[in-house]
Amino acid sequence: MxxxxxxxxxxxxxxxxxxxxxxxxxxxxxxxxxxxxxxxxxxxxxxxxxxxxxxxxxxNNWALTVLMILIIIVNAADNARKRGPGIDNAFLISFIAILTSTVVVVGTLIATGSLKMIPAQIIPFSGMVASNTMVAIGLCYRSLNTSFRDQRQQIIEKLALGAEIKLASKSILGESVRAGMSPTIDSAKTVGLVSLPGMMSGLIIAGVDPVKAIKYQIMVMFMLLATTAIGSVIACYLAYRKFYNTQMQLK
Missing domain, CATH: 1.10.287 (Helix Hairpins)
Structure with missing residues (x-):
C-alpha cells in the first residue's frame, strides 16, 4: 500500500x-x-x-534540464565555498569538482543503461551527486585548513630542505581526501544493518518490491563512492596550492 x-x-x-x-x-x-x-x-x-x-x-526540454542541473551545481559549490574560509577561489574549485563528478558519474549511469535520458531521472540523480560531493568537499576544506595550520612548522622544514610544495603537502593531501571520503565509506559498511537509506526506503514506501529496491540502493552506494572520491581528489589538489604564495612559500 x-x-x-x-x-x-x-x-x-x-x-x-x-x-x-x-x-x-x-x-x-x-x-x-x-x-x-x-x-x-x-x-x-x-x-x-x-x-x-x-x-x-x-x-521534457533538455535546455531546462541542463539549466536545472547547473543551478544545483552552482548552489552546491557556493555552500562548499563557505566551508573553506581563507581558500582563494574556493567557489571555482568547488564548481569544477562538483561539475566533474556529476558529469562522470551520471554520464556513466546513462552509458550503462542504469538511467534513462529523461529529466525525471537525470535531475534527481544529479542532485544526489552534487549534494554528496558538496559535503565531501566541505570536509576536505576543513581538513586542509586545520592541517596546514597545525603542521605549519613541518611544512616549512620540508620546503627549507628543497621539497616541492606537492611533496611537502603530500601527507596533508592524503588526510584531506580521506576526510572527504570517510563518511561515505562508513555509510557503505553499515547500509542495511544500521539504516535503510533514502533511495531504498522511498522505493519500498512507494510499493516497489524490496529486492528490486536493493538493486537501486546498491547502484546509489557505488555512485556515491565514486562521487566523493572524484570530488575530494579534485578539490584537494586544486585547493592546496592556495596555501602557498607565488614564491612557493606558505602564506
Whole structure:
C-alpha cells in the first residue's frame, strides 16, 4: 500500500519541530531562530522546486534540464565555498569538482543503461551527486585548513630542505581526501544493518518490491563512492596550492 501524506497530516507532523525547539530552549543552545528559519525555508524551497520540477518533467526540454542541473551545481559549490574560509577561489574549485563528478558519474549511469535520458531521472540523480560531493568537499576544506595550520612548522622544514610544495603537502593531501571520503565509506559498511537509506526506503514506501529496491540502493552506494572520491581528489589538489604564495612559500 502506497504512503499518502495529506495536507492535514503534514500540518500535524510539523508539531515534531516543537521537539527540536524545546530541546534548544531547554539546553540554551540558541538555535531557535535558526530552526524556525530552516523550517520556513524548507517548506518554501521544496514547494517551489516541486512545482518547477513538475513543469520541467512535463515538457521534457533538455535546455531546462541542463539549466536545472547547473543551478544545483552552482548552489552546491557556493555552500562548499563557505566551508573553506581563507581558500582563494574556493567557489571555482568547488564548481569544477562538483561539475566533474556529476558529469562522470551520471554520464556513466546513462552509458550503462542504469538511467534513462529523461529529466525525471537525470535531475534527481544529479542532485544526489552534487549534494554528496558538496559535503565531501566541505570536509576536505576543513581538513586542509586545520592541517596546514597545525603542521605549519613541518611544512616549512620540508620546503627549507628543497621539497616541492606537492611533496611537502603530500601527507596533508592524503588526510584531506580521506576526510572527504570517510563518511561515505562508513555509510557503505553499515547500509542495511544500521539504516535503510533514502533511495531504498522511498522505493519500498512507494510499493516497489524490496529486492528490486536493493538493486537501486546498491547502484546509489557505488555512485556515491565514486562521487566523493572524484570530488575530494579534485578539490584537494586544486585547493592546496592556495596555501602557498607565488614564491612557493606558505602564506
Amino acid at each position: 502506497n504512503l499518502v501524506v495529506s495536507n492535514l497530516s503534514l500540518t500535524l507532523v510539523t508539531g515534531l519541530v516543537l521537539v527540536a525547539l524545546f530541546i534548544s530552549y531547554r539546553e540554551k543552545l540558541g538555535l531557535n531562530k535558526d530552526i524556525v528559519i530552516g523550517v520556513i525555508r524548507t517548506v518554501i524551497q521544496l514547494t517551489v522546486v516541486g512545482y518547477v520540477l513538475k513543469y520541467v518533467f512535463k515538457i
